[in-house]
Each structure stands twice: as C-alpha cells, then as structure tokens.
Amino acid sequence: MDLDIELVHKLQIMREWFLVHQASDKVIYIIGFLIFMSLLVVLLAKRFHVPIVVGYVFLGIALSVNIIEWLPFLSEEAKEWYAFTTESFDYIATFALAFIAFTIGSELSLKILKSLGKKIIYIAILEATGAFIIVALATFAITKTLYLSLVLGAIASATAPAATVMVLKEYNAEGLLTSMILAIVGIDDGIALIIFSLVEPLALSLYLGQGDISIVHALVAPIIEIGGSILTGLLIGYLSQKFISNMEDKTKKILTLVSTIIGGSAVAIFLHLSPLITNMFIGFAYRNFARKNLGIAEYMETLTVPLYALFFILAGTEIRLDSIASAGFLILAFVYTIARVIGKVGGASLGAYLSDAPEKIKKYVGLGLLPQSGVAIALAYTVQKHFIGGQSNLTVFNNIELTDDVGLLVFNTLLFTAALTEVFGPLATKYAITKAGEIGEH
Numbered sequence: 001m002d003l004d005i006e007l008v009h010k011l012q013i014m015r016e017w018f019l020v021h022q023a024s025d026k027v028i029y030i031i032g033f034l035i036f037m038s039l040l041v042v043l044l045a046k047r048f049h050v051p052i053v054v055g056y057v058f059l060g061i062a063l064s065v066n067i068i069e070w071l072p073f074l075s076e077e078a079k080e081w082y083a084f085t086t087e088s089f090d091y092i093a094t095f096a097l098a099f100i101a102f103t104i105g106s107e108l109s110l111k112i113l114k115s116l117g118k119k120i121i122y123i124a125i126l127e128a129t130g131a132f133i134i135v136a137l138a139t140f141a142i143t144k145t146l147y148l149s150l151v152l153g154a155i156a157s158a159t160a161p162a163a164t165v166m167v168l169k170e171y172n173a174e175g176l177l178t179s180m181i182l183a184i185v186g187i188d189d190g191i192a193l194i195i196f197s198l199v200e201p202l203a204l205s206l207y208l209g210q211g212d213i214s215i216v217h218a219l220v221a222p223i224i225e226i227g228g229s230i231l232t233g234l235l236i237g238y239l240s241q242k243f244i245s246n247m248e249d250k251t252k253k254i255l256t257l258v259s260t261i262i263g264g265s266a267v268a269i270f271l272h273l274s275p276l277i278t279n280m281f282i283g284f285a286y287r288n289f290a291r292k293n294l295g296i297a298e299y300m301e302t303l304t305v306p307l308y309a310l311f312f313i314l315a316g317t318e319i320r321l322d323s324i325a326s327a328g329f330l331i332l333a334f335v336y337t338i339a340r341v342i343g344k345v346g347g348a349s350l351g352a353y354l355s356d357a358p359e360k361i362k363k364y365v366g367l368g369l370l371p372q373s374g375v376a377i378a379l380a381y382t383v384q385k386h387f388i389g390g391q392s393n394l395t396v397f398n399n400i401e402l403t404d405d406v407g408l409l410v411f412n413t414l415l416f417t418a419a420l421t422e423v424f425g426p427l428a429t430k431y432a433i434t435k436a437g438e439i440g441e442h
Helices: 002-020 023-048 052-062 065-070 076-086 090-106 110-143 146-156 161-170 176-208 215-244 250-270 275-289 297-317 327-354 359-368 375-386 406-435
Strands: 394-396 400-402
Touching: 023 052, 023 076, 023 297, 052 297, 052 406, 065 076, 090 176, 090 250, 090 275, 090 297, 090 375, 110 146, 110 176, 110 327, 110 359, 110 394, 146 176, 146 327, 146 375, 146 406, 161 176, 161 406, 176 215, 176 275, 176 359, 176 375, 176 406, 215 250, 215 275, 250 275, 250 297, 297 375, 297 406, 327 359, 327 394, 327 400, 327 406, 359 406, 375 406
Parallel strands: none
Antiparallel strands: 394 400
C-alpha cells in the first residue's frame, strides 16, 4: 500500500513538471517540423527517383542527436529537450509496426500461393533461411558473439518489397520471373517475422546471461507465442472483416480498421503475444476470409503516409555517426551485406533447383530479393529497445572494438546496410528482368 502511495506521489510530481515546462508543446513543435520536412523529402525523392523510405532515413540521420548537438545557435536546454522528446516517441514505432504487419498479411493470398505451387514455397523458405544461416555464421565467425549473430541473421531474412515492386512497375515487367518475384516478396516478411520471433527470445536470454537455456525457453515458449498470436490474429481479423463487410460509410470503415489494428496490438501485448504476428494474421484474415473486396487499400495507404514518415525519420535519428565511422562497424556491415546477398541469391537458386523451376528462375530470382528496409528496420528497432541493461564488450576479429551496445549496434548496422541495398537492390532487379527478357515497353 505504501508503495502504491509513493508511486502515485511520483506520478503527480511528473505530471506537474510536464505541465510547468509545457512538454506537450515541445512534442507538437517537433512533430510539426518532422511532418513538414517529410514533405520536402517526398518532393526531392520523386524528383531524383530515390526510394522515399531512404529519404526519410537520411533525413532522420541529418536530424540525429549527434548532429543537433553540433549546432551552435541552439541552447543546451533546447538540445536536451530535442533528445528527450525524440527518444519518447516509442508509441509511434508501435503503431507503425502494427500497420506494417497488417499490410504484409493482407498481401498473402491463398489463391496466389496455391497457383504457384511448391516452387514459391521452396524458394521463399530457402532464400529467407539461407540469409539467416549465412549471415549468422559469417557474423559469428568475426565477432564470436552468438546473440549478436542470431539477431542479425534473423533480421537479414527480411526483404523490402517496395523498391522491387517499383522497378517492376517502372519497366512494365511481365512474365514468369516477375510473377515469382512479386509473390515471394509478398510472403518473405511473414517468414522473417516467424524466424525473428523464434530467435530473438533465445538471443535475449543469452545476452542477459540467464544461465543455461532450456528447451522450453529456446523452442516451446516461442512456438506457443507464435501459435497464440496466429490464432488471436485470425479470430480478430475474421470478426472485424465480417463487421466491416456490411458497412458502406467511409468514416465507419476507417475507425473499424484503425481500432482493429491498434486494438490487436493491445490485446497481443496484454496476452504477452507478438503484436507483429497478430496483426499480420489480422491482415491475412481480411484478405482471405472476406467474400468481397472490402475497399480498404486506399484507406490504408492514406492513413499510413504520415505514420510511416515519422517512423522512418525517427528511426534515422537513432543512428550515431561516430559509430558508423569506426573500423569495426564498417567491417561488420560489409560482412553482413555480402553474407546476406550470398544467402538470398544462393537460397533462392537452391529452392528453384529443388522445385525444378525454369532455368531463368534458377538464375535470376534471387537478384530481385536484395532490398532491405521496412520490416528489417522495424525489427532492428525492436532489438534496440529489448537489448538494454548492460554494455557489451564486442570486438571484430578479436581485436577491433565495436563501441556500441548490442541494440544500438544492430540498429545502426541495419540502417546503414538498408541504405546500401536500397541503391544496388533495384539495379540488381533491373538486371534480372532484363536478362530474363521480361522488360516491357516503357
């Protein structure tokens, strides 16, 4: 009882402090500024044909705390307020992740998966697990740190569909390879979420030094969490799509959609399940259980524009430029990138070979799976928030230091390598469809 009274007293003090210092005004200033800057990013990205998400991330890097601290015209108080406010936007990441996961699930059509048969299953599973295994082994070889290697490998399995789809549309690509690439990028992130949900609890236990890892913690508990998340997502999604299918009013549809996605996250958190997988299967239920087109795609695209903009900009503000300049970081990022390319291309080719796919699929399908942003950055953000509680003495090749703790190191690595893959990934996709003879008139 005394503890409760003490907690209430502390909360009252905090509330008064926020009111006196007008903390809510500072939040509005920063959000307003970031939204305005995101508009400039979109204008420039369209002008120079750069993926918008890369522009958001680079804007965030330019507005990182490291950069702001160098500005001589800002007072120390203003700099501290900026750092405090940007670091308190965790809820934006939670909302953005919920909508990203829902979108992934809504792209998984059972009809399309059945029409492509075993080829797409073989390729999708092997390219995702190939990236996981090769990256985990390569990074472990140079760091000798298992928990770091596991989370990097899990995140490496994800592919960002936006850049690849943009290239295919730009060149009016059409054919078997194009259809295969589109289908794979639609289900790839779902596989990545499952791999991450299995691996991250094990890596976190190793990081926190919780002793010997039992089979329950290593395998059974994550499987229960994933299974519970899937069932919860399917139930919520089924009920929601039944409810929304009888609506014609736009306002009702939007409020139902938003309350379903955010409510799904809330339920998952309360039940200690995965909000990502829960919302992915809510989206899956919307796509596969609905008897008619629910007409929500346009609403989703409109609703998520400012949310994604804030999410990726704030993700960029988390990067630390002094870390990127270190030799250890650059080595780790280089090994991660090369290993991921080998895992993706090799795994996709192996899957195509085992499923007896046509020759051009065997040769080129992996080249359309290289871009990495979106979900990968979101997962890295999750790692950054979970892997706290102690500084880790990390090195590369046993003598080159990695100065960051694990969470920040993973996040910086993903931001840096995602920017690289968003540049050479689309070029690789263009090369693949060119060699396969699937470029149309444009």
